[in-house]
Amino acid sequence: MSKRIRSKYKINRRLGVNLWGRPKSPVNTREYGPGQHGRRRSKPTDYGTQLMAKQKLKGYYGNISEKQFRKYYAEAVRRKGDTSENLIGILESRLDAVVYRMKFVPTVFSSRQFVNHGHVRVNGQRVNIPSFMVKEGDVVEIKTGSEVIPMVIEALNSAEREIPDYMDVDVKKGKGTFVRIPKLEDVPYPVQMEPNLVIEFYSR
Template identity: 40%
Template sequence: MARYRGPKAKIARKFGEPIEGQSKVLQKKNYPPGMHGRGRRKKQSEFAIQLMEKQKAKYIYGVLERQFAKMFDIASRKKGVTGENLLQLLEGRLDNSVYRLGIAPTRRGARQLVSHKHILVNGTVVNIPSFQLKPGDVVAVREKSKSLEAITESLRGKGTTRFSWLEWDNTSLSGKFVSVPLREDIPENIKEQLIVELYSK
């Protein structure tokens, strides 16, 4: 499946945030990329602001347009607040949970681990990054993959950040998707209401 494989710094400059991880480029060039980056007009239309917010969410979670639109459709049909439902669906993706658990240092890396069959869900190999986890599902590193350098390095560098909807067992290299996250627990800087307004037009 096609994915964005271009320069990470370009995306960070476009949104003014470290979308693909921390980058020094924002300190040096805190303006959008391109020949008109410095002189770009400050005021944006309402549509442009909404579109930028949707694109930012897509880049953060590594989801393509068609897949994103499908997830929004599911979110809009669920009970509750549509924007919150959308973020919960994005957070419930297998690749995102692998990243949040610290098995991979980035979402790109997490997607690759899942695609290459290094991850188990409830004891079964799942190689679909978009697989939706349900509360109670156990995500684990496959036995043969526990010594994989990419995984051991990532877990060694894992910080103290913990997420209330996930539990991690370092001895078995497995984590549990305890519950659907609440909006206030999701750390991503996304104004989901703008995305809802965009799709409502």
């Protein structure tokens, strides 16, 4: 087992949830925390509950730094409308999140790497920045030649996830349109996300 997979599983066990809904997650059979004997889960404080909500949402999107996540919070506050909904919309607009949602790759971690290595085009232009913000109507596609990568073929043919309705994807062409910025209720999270608690955490 690779170090990357072990660390993802450790995140699942620390948070006590199957964060990405993977069938092989150890949380499915072992609900206790990481370590030889696990850790008892005491009743969390308000701060602890807010922190856990932040760790779940931040961890779900892979390797987002705390500094960057805090910037997304600041941008969500700046925008009009519900701040927690704005935060979800920003996170789901990241190019690596869009590539993952379109099922071009099997995991959020592989999505970041896939974009970094230049396998993705946005509106015909190569983009290798995972945090690139995709806009409504943008067309995202796999670069010609990259569609034969085994990881891509596996992801596109997998029945593990469905493509949400805020994406319009042609699986055969490896091409999709980011139709609209989703609301929390539109996003197919495998676990309950509470962005309102994340907002409370940062606004303390």
